[in-house]
Amino acid sequence: MSDFEPKIIAFLCTWCAYVAADTAGIARYKQKPNVRVIRVLCSGMVDPSYVLKAFTTGADAVLVGGCHPGDCHYISGNFKAMRRAPLLNKLLEEMGVESGRFRLEWIAASDAPQYAEIINQMSEEVRRLGPFSPSMIK
Amino acid sequence: MPTLTPEGRKGNFREVELGFTEEMAREEGQRCLSCSICCQCGECISKCGPKAIDLNDHERIHELDVGSIIVATGFKIFDPTPLTHYGFGRYPEVYTSLQFERLNNATGPTEGKIRTKDGRVPEKVAIIHCVGSRDQSHNKYCSRVCCMYSMKLAHLVKEKVAAEVYEFYIDIRSPGKGYEEFYNRLQEEGTHFIRGKVAEVTDIVDDPADRGRLTVVAEDTLARKIRRIPVDMVVLSVGLKAADGVEDVARMVGISQDADGWINELHPKLGPLATPSDGIFIAGCCQGPKDIPDSVAQAQGAAALALSLISRGKIEIEPTVAVVNDRLCTGCKTCVELCAYSAVSFVEEKKTAFVNDILCKGCGTCAAACPVAAISVQHFTPDQIFAEIEGILA
Numbered sequence: 001m002s003d004f005e006p007k008i009i010a011f012l013c014t015w016c017a018y019v020a021a022d023t024a025g026i027a028r029y030k031q032k033p034n035v036r037v038i039r040v041l042c043s044g045m046v047d048p049s050y051v052l053k054a055f056t057t058g059a060d061a062v063l064v065g066g067c068h069p070g071d072c073h074y075i076s077g078n079f080k081a082m083r084r085a086p087l088l089n090k091l092l093e094e095m096g097v098e099s100g101r102f103r104l105e106w107i108a109a110s111d112a113p114q115y116a117e118i119i120n121q122m123s124e125e126v127r128r129l130g131p132f133s134p135s136m137i138k
Numbered sequence: 139m140p141t142l143t144p145e146g147r148k149g150n151f152r153e154v155e156l157g158f159t160e161e162m163a164r165e166e167g168q169r170c171l172s173c174s175i176c177c178q179c180g181e182c183i184s185k186c187g188p189k190a191i192d193l194n195d196h197e198r199i200h201e202l203d204v205g206s207i208i209v210a211t212g213f214k215i216f217d218p219t220p221l222t223h224y225g226f227g228r229y230p231e232v233y234t235s236l237q238f239e240r241l242n243n244a245t246g247p248t249e250g251k252i253r254t255k256d257g258r259v260p261e262k263v264a265i266i267h268c269v270g271s272r273d274q275s276h277n278k279y280c281s282r283v284c285c286m287y288s289m290k291l292a293h294l295v296k297e298k299v300a301a302e303v304y305e306f307y308i309d310i311r312s313p314g315k316g317y318e319e320f321y322n323r324l325q326e327e328g329t330h331f332i333r334g335k336v337a338e339v340t341d342i343v344d345d346p347a348d349r350g351r352l353t354v355v356a357e358d359t360l361a362r363k364i365r366r367i368p369v370d371m372v373v374l375s376v377g378l379k380a381a382d383g384v385e386d387v388a389r390m391v392g393i394s395q396d397a398d399g400w401i402n403e404l405h406p407k408l409g410p411l412a413t414p415s416d417g418i419f420i421a422g423c424c425q426g427p428k429d430i431p432d433s434v435a436q437a438q439g440a441a442a443l444a445l446s447l448i449s450r451g452k453i454e455i456e457p458t459v460a461v462v463n464d465r466l467c468t469g470c471k472t473c474v475e476l477c478a479y480s481a482v483s484f485v486e487e488k489k490t491a492f493v494n495d496i497l498c499k500g501c502g503t504c505a506a507a508c509p510v511a512a513i514s515v516q517h518f519t520p521d522q523i524f525a526e527i528e529g530i531l532a
Contacts, residue, residue, distance in 0.1 A: 001145065003233065007531060009527060009530070009531070012151055036530040036531070038523065038526050038527065038530070040502070040518060040523075041458060041503040041515065041518060042502055042503065043501055043503055044501055044502065044503040044506060045501060045502025045503060045505060045506050045515060045518060046506060047505065047506040047511075047520065047523075048506075049511075049520065050520070050523050050524075050527070053523075053524050053527050054531070057527050057528055057531045058531045059527070059531055070395075070396075070397070071393065071396070071402070072394070073414055073501075074414070074478055074479075074499055074501030075392060075394060075414075075478035075479070076478045076503075077478070077501045077502075079478065080503045080506070082307065084506070132190050133426045
């Protein structure tokens with residue numbers, strides 16, 4: 001258990017969270033190396049099936065990063081993501097995925113320190129939850 | 139009009155109404171001229187040489203087909219009434235900067251003479267900076283133009299009535315060509331700059347000789363003492379706010395605003411005039427507080443951008459747009475409602491959705507919401523995303 005390194009898939013909006021992740025790296029904020037990023041055009045384009053696919057393929061957690069409400073590059077895509085998240089959470093819960101394994105976060109392009117903090121927090125939480133295996137899906 | 143006393147009317151047929159003296163007639167005429175309600179007598183039409191007056195003109199609404207739009211809805215000034223400690227609306231000698239500007243204007247009510255409301259020449263004038271700006275309870279941002287216009291007003295007051303001018307500031311922000319020099323010039327002219335936020339404007343004076351004046355109370359943070367300065371006039375350098383109704387305009391043309399109501403530009407450095415909606419440009423204070431040179435520069439830039447679209451005659455679009463697979467689409471219209479750009483329409487003949495790739499920005503909201511996965515965004519298709527997931531988890 002001690003050498004468990006969680007694998008977190010992060011779907012990051014190219015306009016905000018992706019930029020924040022980039023900036024966090026350039027600004028050399030300390031962050032856990034457990035995140036693998038998939039760039040998407042908008043948090044609103046993250047189909048729930050992408051999240052499920054990540055869990056069934058062996059991800060230990062999934063993060064969706066979008067622009068703050070009202071700041072969406074595509075006017076209202078993040079609101080769609082916001083409305084979808086509780087339903088997806090419910091579904092994941094029923095499938096046996098603990099709630100800490102899926103997170104939707106608002107990360108503006110200027111929120112590099114916040115991004116690093118979210119990554120570190122999430123890594124620690126998932127480390128505590130332990131590895132996730134697709135066989136755990138009910 | 140003077141009238142005969144009731145006693146004087148007894149036993150004679152003299153006129154009761156005695157008529158105006160010349161002085162009284164002038165005064166009465168003045169009252170009529172400045173009552174400012176037009177009675178539509180039409181006298182002005184005959185007097186106007188270039189025949190510029192049309193009393194029967196009315197509002198007309200023009201509908202135009204255009205290829206690009208420049209949003210330049212400007213700003214409104216901060217209303218200082220909620221800042222009751224400054225006494226605006228309570229003391230007649232407290233003015234907003236715009237009111238004071240009007241008083242200064244050659245076509246204003248005093249023909250440009252700076253006078254108090256009871257006609258006195260002011261001897262001391264206080265100018266309070268950052269009213270409604272850099273204030274945690276109102277607008278957190280700096281309105282950017284107030285320092286410079288406050289100093290301009292101070293200069294005009296000095297020039298016109300040679301009054302003592304006290305500027306109460308938090309920080310003097312004078313970046314720009316020739317601006318810092320102007321600040322230095324004002325210091326040399328003897329304008330008093332007091333660094334400290336004004337606590338209150340009150341009509342309680344310390345010295346009975348100052349009765350009728352207002353006292354400005356502030357902490358002088360450089361001299362480290364409380365200053366109570368009696369003045370004749372107080373000018374509030376009010377900040378800038380996003381204009382009323384700009385949210386309707388923004389919604390209409392499909393652009394967004396930030397938390398303070400200013401319109402979001404495409405990119406703060408690389409796209410300051412463009413917006414996420416193609417063909418929509420912004421100029422001036424609708425994007426954020428700025429002064430006249432900056433507004434002019436932005437306006438000319440926005441005009442050039444709009445013209446470059448027109449002269450080229452064609453536009454480039456991103457390849458990342460949504461496409462509908464007609465064979466899968468069930469015609470449920472979920473996507474039609476969701477599209478923020480109204481790019482998805484429903485084709486009645488085929489009973490399927492159709493994406494207009496000129497309007498589509500490729501946000502993928504429709505693709506994620508499609509219950510039968512009939513829509514996908516090019517270069518971000520589910521298969522591509524799945525392959526990415528498999529790749530990075532392998």
